[in-house]
Amino acid sequence: MALKLIRKFVASSLLVMTAASASAETFVFTAIPDEDETKLVERFRGVADYLSEQLDVEVRYIPVKSYAAAVSAFRNNQVQLAWFGGLSGVQARRLVPGSEAIAQGVEDEAFQTYFIANTSTSIDPAEDLASLEDQLRGKTFTFGSKGSTSGRLMPEFHIRETFNQAPEDFFGRVGFSGNHTRTLRLVEAGTYEVGALNFQVWEKELEDGNIDTSAVQVIWETPAYPDYQWTIRGDVNERFGDGFKDRVKEALLALDDKELLESFPRSGFIPASNEDYEPIRKTAEEIGILD
Amino acid sequence: MLSYPTVRASLIFVAVAIVGLLFADIAITASNPWRDLGNFFLGVVTPNFFSSEGLLTALLRTVAFAFVGVALGSFCGFLLALVYRLLPVRIFCAFIRAIHELFWALIFLQFFGFHPLTGVLAIAIPYSGIFAKVYSEILEEADPEPRRLLPPGTGMVAAFLYARIPDCWEQMRTYTAYRLECGLRSSAILGFVGLPTLGFYLEASFSQGLYSDAGAMLILFYVLIATIPLWVRPKLLPVYILAAPFFLGDGLPIVWGNVERFFTEDIVPAPLRSGEGIAGLVPWLNDLMVNEALPGIWNTVLLTQVALVATGILALLAFPLISNHFGGPVRRTSGHVFLVIARSTPEYILAYILLQLWGPSMLPAVVALALHNGGIIGHLIGRQTNTLRLRPDAPTGFNRYTWELVPRVYRSFLAFLFYRWEIIMRETAILGILGIYTLGFYVDSAIQNIRFDRAMVLILVTALLNIGVDALGRYIRRKLALQTMPTC
Known part of the structure; x- marks a missing residue:
């Protein structure tokens, strides 16, 4: 037992010392x-x-x-x-x-971001984002993770391009939920009024019956990327x-x-x-x- | 009353906090916060201890990281304490302890990756700085008499070991044991950035709304901390410290080239790296300061001041819960349980829970900071009142509280509060990682965008701000002639 411990200790200190790894x-x-x-x-x-x-x-x-x-x-x-x-x-x-x-x-190849809104905001789905300007301005909004493509990069790009404003200036409050599932849950619960997420996550959750469609709906779909x-x-x-x-x-x-x-x-x-x-x-x- | 400097200082801080509240973003944005809070408490009373196969391992790792980190920190801190009178050492120590464990972890993650060393150093480094300061204070206050009685020609080492250490031993031991408890908390929250400790699973369960799983983890954590006196025995300590390194897990091997790259490339400001030279550095720094550092500092200071006053109010309200001067044993026992829970839960975890439940704003952060720090100070003050002996005909109830107890403990209350000022600020900055726009938010954003040069500048700004508040706190304590014993 003691010997084994010593061996393990030597092995682990070697591991610390050298770049060559035992688990190569x-x-x-x-x-x-x-x-x-x-x-x-x-x-x-x-x-x-x-x-x-x-x-x-x-x-x-x-x-x-x-x-x-x-x-x-x-x-x-x-x-x-x-x-x-x-x-x-x-x-x-x-x-x-x-x-x-x-x-x-x-x-x-052709991925999309869905903008979703809590139904209490009574924002109606639209074909183009510009037509939602009045309804979206000043709402609370959540991205997914800061490093996400569908949860941050693309939605931020479209927000900036359409409204000519940084998201934090256009919306009343901007947050980062952390991931797509959480964005969905937070908007569904009304913690944020609007959010943007990976369309595959939405479709899968919808198919599995995990979305309360009376509380949250898709209001806009981005072009493909x-x-x-x-x-x-x-x-x-x-x-x-x-x-x-x-x-x-x-x-x-x-x-x-x-x-x-x-x-x-x-x-x-x-x-x-x-x-x-x-x-x-x-x-x-x-x-x-x-x- | 206004003639008392302590009262004046208190009123100034309250006024600052009230003005701060006008600017602070305080709101409950969740549409149904109380239902969620109810679900959470339901989870805590229906804990599920068998949710994750990794739970026991995570608990073991939490303890192991705490032991190795605190032991290493205490050893290095002791060595630093011996030369603490040198100004460069003092500055160095102030600097390393001004950076929060989570920031250290985020830095080491970039080049050590998921190797145990990341977690160990993240705890050991800031703790070394804290130990150095506290140990040196303890050593300095040692009774000089025994040393004078030594025969001339006694060697320095012998004199130190025989005349200084025995007098300080008890205090150093108590403080180190106390730090171990802090180490357990630090170790647990390191899981939030991906190390294999409790926070890793807690974050996963919470974010998925698995409150019974999260409740079980919290309960295990409280039991772990509450039973410290039972399982941390002086005789067992060497065993724990020797065994702990073997329970850190394997992680992933370190690639040393990454370390070199981090220091020679990653943290070099982008304009210097791309060869724009000093001319490019000025607009780069300017942009960073104006758009990130300044808003970060503003929100950090704002939140700190509001949280500081909230902490004070909560501590004053909470200490009667455990004071012998009020109520019966039942009330005191439940008071103890409440305060133990409040102070054992790391602010970071409390803030995380409340943010999930109430939605994003400064409110969850203020409540979390006040609960944790108010719990600690309330506990210390409450214990202090138990040493007070009142006249047999002293008033009872509310009058006893306002006229007998509060005036007697007010000075030490303030001392503790100002002592924790800097600690509250450290935590405030780190809460930014959870999405409140303090400095930590911008540090995290820079790291998420793989811009370590920006992250390092912002961490540096955070450290300087902390050192500033630490100095100001010390100045005020000296001005008001307040004395403290170090607390965690």
């Missing part, structure tokens, strides 16, 4: 925490099992508490693969030269063997477990490239989130 053969991935944690853990443990079966290496999923933590872990090479949103993916790939977007959901994608570090082949990156890509594209896909929710994965996300980068630079 474990392929670690993370995902932006855009929804309820229980759901994420369930979903990505499934992905970890699937990948480990396909790739013949140990695969581990690490849950994180913020978008930035996901980007940092990727940048710091503590994770080698990540399920990013449009913006976090652009941030991550800028910081890690050689990293690549390898796959996106079928739905991510590219969003979520799997991004992998450029140096994985050196660490996990030649062709590893392609094998990961193939495995993701071949994923056809209905239940697992349903949990994303995506109907499948298709190839993606860094260039697909240029519009996101430009938008982020335009509103000053990226330098």
Whole structure:
């Protein structure tokens, strides 16, 4: 027992001392925490099992508490693969030269943000945002996470473009709920009058009967833009063997477990490239989130 | 009454807080806050202890991080205390303790990532600064007499060990034990930024409205803190301290290149990095100051002043709950339970809970800060009244409170309050992470946008503001000739 402790102590101090890690053969991935944690853990443990079966290496999923933590872990090479949103993916790939977007959901080619409102505001759904100006001005409004594409970047872009004002000037109070599920709950409960969220989260919750449609409704849908994608570090082949990156890509594209896909929710994965996300980068630079 | 400086000082602070209230954003924005609050209490009385497989591990990690962090902090703090009279050391200590544990954690997360070292250092560094200050105060107040009686030629080390330490030992021990309790709280909230402690699960349960799960975690946490005297025994301490490092979890390995990159690239201001030089630095700093630092400072100061006065009022209202001079044993026991809960719950967790329930504004923050700090001061003052002996014919009830007790404890009450001023400000800044527009909000935004250069400048601003308030608090305490024992 004592010997074991000493061994463990020596091992762990060595771990602290050297960069060479004992778990080099474990392929670690993370995902932006855009929804309820229980759901994420369930979903990505499934992905970890699937990948480990396909790739013949140990695969581990690490849950994180913020978008930035996901980007940092990727940048710091503590994770080698990540399920990013449009913006976090652009941030991550800028910081890690050689990293690549390898796959996106079928739905991510044309993703949308829904603006939702508590029905007590009696805001009627509209085709264009400009016509809602009078009804929206001065309301309380919540984004999702500060680093979210569908929950922050795109809605902020459209607010600025349509109303020529920063969100905090246009609305009476602006908050960041943290994630899409919470945005939905907060607007449903009336804590915020209006909010913006990922349309897939809305559709899935609606389908599952988790939305009180008498309390909250969609009032505007943004035009389509590219969003979520799997991004992998450029140096994985050196660490996990030649062709590893392609094998990961193939495995993701071949994923056809209905239940697992349903949990994303995506109907499948298709190839993606860094260039697909240029519009996101430009938008982020335009509103000053990226330098 | 106005001739008393303490009364005048109090009135000035109350006036500032009232003016502050006019500017502060105080509102309940949730449409049905009381239903949610009811659901929360329902959750607390129907706790679900089997919600998460990780709960016990998280509790273990919380204790382990607290032990390692506090032990390391206490050791380094002691060494620093020996040279505390040197000005650079004092400035260094003031600086490291002016930065909150969560900020330290956010910094280390950027290059150590999810390695246990992140959590350990996040606790150990600010605690070193605090220990250094308090230990040096204790050592300074030691009775000089034994030292004078030593034979000439006694070595410095021997003199220190035999003539100084024995006199200070008891006080240092008490304070260190007290800090351990603080360490448990700090360790728990580190989970909110992703370390594997209690806060990690608490945040997850709360954000999903799983109040029974969250209630179970809170109850376990209270039990853990309330039973400290039972399981933290002097003889067991070495065992705990030696064992704790093995229970921190593995985390993810550190990549040292990241550390170098953080210091040589990430925190270098963007204009310098892109080669614009000093010419680009001025507009960059200007933009940062005007759009983020100044609004952040304004809201931080505003919230701090309102919360400080609210804390004072709550403490004055709460201390009779545990005072021997009022009520029977039943009332006192429930009073104790209330105050233990109030002061054991970290402000951050209280504010998080109230924000979820009432919606975003400064109100949840004020209530959280007042409950926690008022609980601590109320407890200390209440205990102090128990040492007072009143005349047998002293008035009872309300008159006893206003004419006998409050005047007798008012000076120490003020001393505690001004002592906690800086602590309240530290917490106020950090509450910004939860979405109140104090400095922490802007720090968090900068980190979320992967702009560590901006984050570091804002953390620096926060630290300076804190050092300023600390100095002002000390000045006022000296002016009013108030004495305190250090509290956490």
